[in-house]
Amino acid sequence: MTCAIRMMGGQVMALVKSEELPVRIEQDVVMARQAVRRLSVELKFSLVDQTKMVTAASELARNTVVYGGGGTMRCEVLIDGGKSGLRLTFEDQGPGIPDMSLAMKDGWTSGGGMGMGLSGAKRLVNDFEIVSEVGKGTRVTITRWK
Amino acid sequence: MWHALIMRVHNAIQLKNPSPSFVGEVVSTNNQGTDMPKNKSRIAEILKAHQDDLAAEWVKNLQATGTGKDSRISESQLREQTKEFLVLLSEAAAVGGDVHSQAWNATVDFLEDVSRSRVQQGFTSEETARFIFSFKQPLFARLRAELAKDHEAFAEETWAATELLDKMGLITIAAFQKTREDLINRQQQEMLELSTPVVKMWDGILALPMIGTLDSARTQIVMESLLQRIVDTGAELAIIDITGVPTVDTLVAQHLLKTVTAIRLMGADCIISGVRPQIAQTIVHLGVDLQGVTTKANLADALSLALKKLGFAVTRTKAAN
Numbered sequence: 001m002t003c004a005i006r007m008m009g010g011q012v013m014a015l016v017k018s019e020e021l022p023v024r025i026e027q028d029v030v031m032a033r034q035a036v037r038r039l040s041v042e043l044k045f046s047l048v049d050q051t052k053m054v055t056a057a058s059e060l061a062r063n064t065v066v067y068g069g070g071g072t073m074r075c076e077v078l079i080d081g082g083k084s085g086l087r088l089t090f091e092d093q094g095p096g097i098p099d100m101s102l103a104m105k106d107g108w109t110s111g112g113g114m115g116m117g118l119s120g121a122k123r124l125v126n127d128f129e130i131v132s133e134v135g136k137g138t139r140v141t142i143t144r145w146k
Numbered sequence: 147m148w149h150a151l152i153m154r155v156h157n158a159i160q161l162k163n164p165s166p167s168f169v170g171e172v173v174s175t176n177n178q179g180t181d182m183p184k185n186k187s188r189i190a191e192i193l194k195a196h197q198d199d200l201a202a203e204w205v206k207n208l209q210a211t212g213t214g215k216d217s218r219i220s221e222s223q224l225r226e227q228t229k230e231f232l233v234l235l236s237e238a239a240a241v242g243g244d245v246h247s248q249a250w251n252a253t254v255d256f257l258e259d260v261s262r263s264r265v266q267q268g269f270t271s272e273e274t275a276r277f278i279f280s281f282k283q284p285l286f287a288r289l290r291a292e293l294a295k296d297h298e299a300f301a302e303e304t305w306a307a308t309e310l311l312d313k314m315g316l317i318t319i320a321a322f323q324k325t326r327e328d329l330i331n332r333q334q335q336e337m338l339e340l341s342t343p344v345v346k347m348w349d350g351i352l353a354l355p356m357i358g359t360l361d362s363a364r365t366q367i368v369m370e371s372l373l374q375r376i377v378d379t380g381a382e383l384a385i386i387d388i389t390g391v392p393t394v395d396t397l398v399a400q401h402l403l404k405t406v407t408a409i410r411l412m413g414a415d416c417i418i419s420g421v422r423p424q425i426a427q428t429i430v431h432l433g434v435d436l437q438g439v440t441t442k443a444n445l446a447d448a449l450s451l452a453l454k455k456l457g458f459a460v461t462r463t464k465a466a467n
Contacts, residue, residue, distance in 0.1 A: 048427050051428050054393050
């Protein structure tokens with residue numbers, strides 16, 4: 001099952017499993033949540049960690065649909081040394097985020113939401129990375145380790 | 147996606163063949179229209195003359211590819227369907243014209259019926275499409291035998307037959323897909339119907355057990371019906387139970403907060419129950435502020451709080467045995 005082994009930060013990180021899902025419509029958000037829940041259960045995450053990861057995925061998948069105009073979610077199961085983790089990458093080709101620090105601020109939204117999704121998702125996971133270019137799109141990568 | 151593709155192909159076919167017969171079309175370019183009546187009916191002629199043989203061959207082919215091998219469809223049923231289709235096809239082919247013209251109505255209707263019954267019998271789309279496509283081999287073999295000496299006519303007729311059967315195949319698939327989609331639509335409607343009734347727990351206390359995904363149009367309907375029931379019954383307290391909601395993200399939280407605000411504006415109060423430990427922790431990390439909203443871990447706690455708030459006291463009159 002091992003697809004690739006690469007060096008990261010001097011450590012050997014193995015990619016055990018990789019899936020990609022379309023995130024284009026509201027229903028896809030539900031599918032994304034279910035996929036993340038299934039993988040979290042497979043990884044034997046605790047119930048709290050499962051819920052956190054699923055909730056973060058729900059926030060980011062919805063952002064992809066609502067603000068990014070649709071994109072994809074890639075789920076990767078990682079093994080790094082003794083610990084396993086789940087990495088999710090949300091990618092869209094939408095308008096991008098012009099002001100990142102504003103977007104990451106609690107309570108700020110360009111739409112009609114609560115403005116807690118992006119910053120909240122960051123607090124729910126271990127690693128959070130966001131890359132956005134105006135006019136090109138946005139990529140958010142989150143990882144939760146067991 | 148799949149359906150959209152089929153519809154596009156479907157439409158493309160319609161556009162490509164505005165009205166003249168595709169059988170006639172192919173032949174007429176070849177013969178400059180001089181011999182048209184004779185040539186036009188070659189397929190129809192062959193179909194008519196060899197109906198029984200063709201049907202037998204076809205059934206054999208179908209069985210070889212797996213249709214009719216299990217109990218989903220009997221052999222006699224399969225024979226009947228192939229025979230009936232051949233009769234309809236030869237009649238329609240004799241008239242010619244586009245498959246969307248009136249002469250083809252009976253054939254198309256029949257195919258759609260077959261497709262629908264295949265869905266109900268539990269066939270896959272591939273198995274359903276095979277019904278038409280497994281007729282190609284016997285028909286081509288027959289054309290070959292009949293037109294052995296006239297290579298040009300053989301090529302033309304083969305092409306016409308391919309086009310014809312491909313269109314029939316597409317009709318079959320489109321009908322199959324349509325039947326499946328109708329089923330999904332019906333199930334969605336049913337889901338809306340059975341979603342979350344507002345129940346009366348006590349005088350002045352309503353409860354709304356929410357189940358499943360909250361971030362859809364469903365939420366709107368459910369919340370509206372709760373507000374309406376509060377007006378109708380003059381209830382003072384509403385309990386929204388989210389035990390059956392697997393994920394509480396910011397959108398769900400926003401829906402809940404909006405509902406709580408609306409309920410308060412109507413002069414009633416609201417308790418949210420079913421906040422499990424993992425949900426509580428997630429809400430804290432998300433940073434959603436539910437302060438000011440009364441929450442309880444389960445429905446029983448919420449009910450006892452509601453009773454207390456309304457001045458009721460529940461006492462045990464007899465010791466448990």
